[in-house]
Amino acid sequence: MRAKRSAPAPVITELPEIGVTVISRWLYNCYVIHDGGNGQPFVVDLGMPSQLPLVADVLSRRGSHLSELGAASELGAAVATHGHADHVGGLPPLRDQHGTAVHLPIAIAEMRAGTRALRPPGIREVSQILPVMASQPRDLEASREIAGTATSIGWSGKGVRLPFEPDSWLSDGDHLPGLPDWQVLNTPGHSDDSTCLFHAPTRTLLSGDAVLSAHGRAWFNPEFVDPELSATSEARLRALDVEHLLPGHGLVVTGPRVMTEARAHTDQPSIGAKASALWQVLRNHAGRPET
Numbered sequence: 001m002r003a004k005r006s007a008p009a010p011v012i013t014e015l016p017e018i019g020v021t022v023i024s025r026w027l028y029n030c031y032v033i034h035d036g037g038n039g040q041p042f043v044v045d046l047g048m049p050s051q052l053p054l055v056a057d058v059l060s061r062r063g064s065h066l067s068e069l070g071a072a073s074e075l076g077a078a079v080a081t082h083g084h085a086d087h088v089g090g091l092p093p094l095r096d097q098h099g100t101a102v103h104l105p106i107a108i109a110e111m112r113a114g115t116r117a118l119r120p121p122g123i124r125e126v127s128q129i130l131p132v133m134a135s136q137p138r139d140l141e142a143s144r145e146i147a148g149t150a151t152s153i154g155w156s157g158k159g160v161r162l163p164f165e166p167d168s169w170l171s172d173g174d175h176l177p178g179l180p181d182w183q184v185l186n187t188p189g190h191s192d193d194s195t196c197l198f199h200a201p202t203r204t205l206l207s208g209d210a211v212l213s214a215h216g217r218a219w220f221n222p223e224f225v226d227p228e229l230s231a232t233s234e235a236r237l238r239a240l241d242v243e244h245l246l247p248g249h250g251l252v253v254t255g256p257r258v259m260t261e262a263r264a265h266t267d268q269p270s271i272g273a274k275a276s277a278l279w280q281v282l283r284n285h286a287g288r289p290e291t
């Protein structure tokens with residue numbers, strides 16, 4: 001008889017020096033920022049509904065709440081760095097149950113209107129990030145949950161699914177509405193809607209999938225749909241003074257040389273490196289077999 005696997009536990013990491021909590025399901029990161037500049041917390045890349053109670057727990061431990069109308073401690077907003085399903089899947093229940101304001105990159109609106117083409121990554125592009133996937137155990141349940149939400153929200157080659165109208169569309173250079181310390185940077189390449197959020201006072205970059213990390217090193221995403229846009233975005237981000245990189249996938253990277261030591265988007269893994277990473281991804285589960 002095959003051993004049954006127990007459900008992998010989420011990983012909650014506090015980063016008190018920058019006022020951020022990471023709520024990850026291993027490879028999939030969601031971030032709670034405890035003060036967006038006006039005392040209100042906000043959440044970035046709520047990728048799955050099961051992260052919602054975890055966000056509520058993290059907030060309540062700090063005396064904040066998902067919805068408490070008019071209170072400074074109420075969750076101020078939810079922001080997605082782009083519209084891939086693993087970054088937006090938890091937004092519909094957050095919106096339905098708590099009425100939280102949602103802000104999304106404007107390129108998603110253009111895709112929905114048909115004025116911008118839908119350019120999803122192919123298998124070859126996705127295979128470039130196998131080393132990133134192999135750098136942490138695989139949470140199969142999280143992947144299943146994301147696949148389930150993809151039918152209700154997010155964009156793919158088939159279209160744009162958005163079950164509600166966002167409160168605002170984010171453009172390059174904007175500051176997050178009501179969260180004045182955070183600046184929006186348009187950083188396409190991985191996808192046409194890829195967006196970063198930068199907090200100059202603490203030199204913190206929430207990079208979404210524009211920059212990932214593997215084995216303690218930042219990596220300008222080698223999975224991209226547009227090499228020219230990736231090159232432009234990489235040059236722009238390398239010029240930023242970043243000390244804390246909070247990537248969409250992979251562990252947080254901290255230090256004064258985060259950007260200078262980052263791997264380039266053109267640093268593509270060899271076929272051998274991809275094959276050994278695939279082997280590791282398949283055998284390294286976050287859930288441990290029951291004994």
Ligand SMILES: [Zn+2]
Nearest residue numbers: 082084191209
């Ligand atoms: Zn993505």
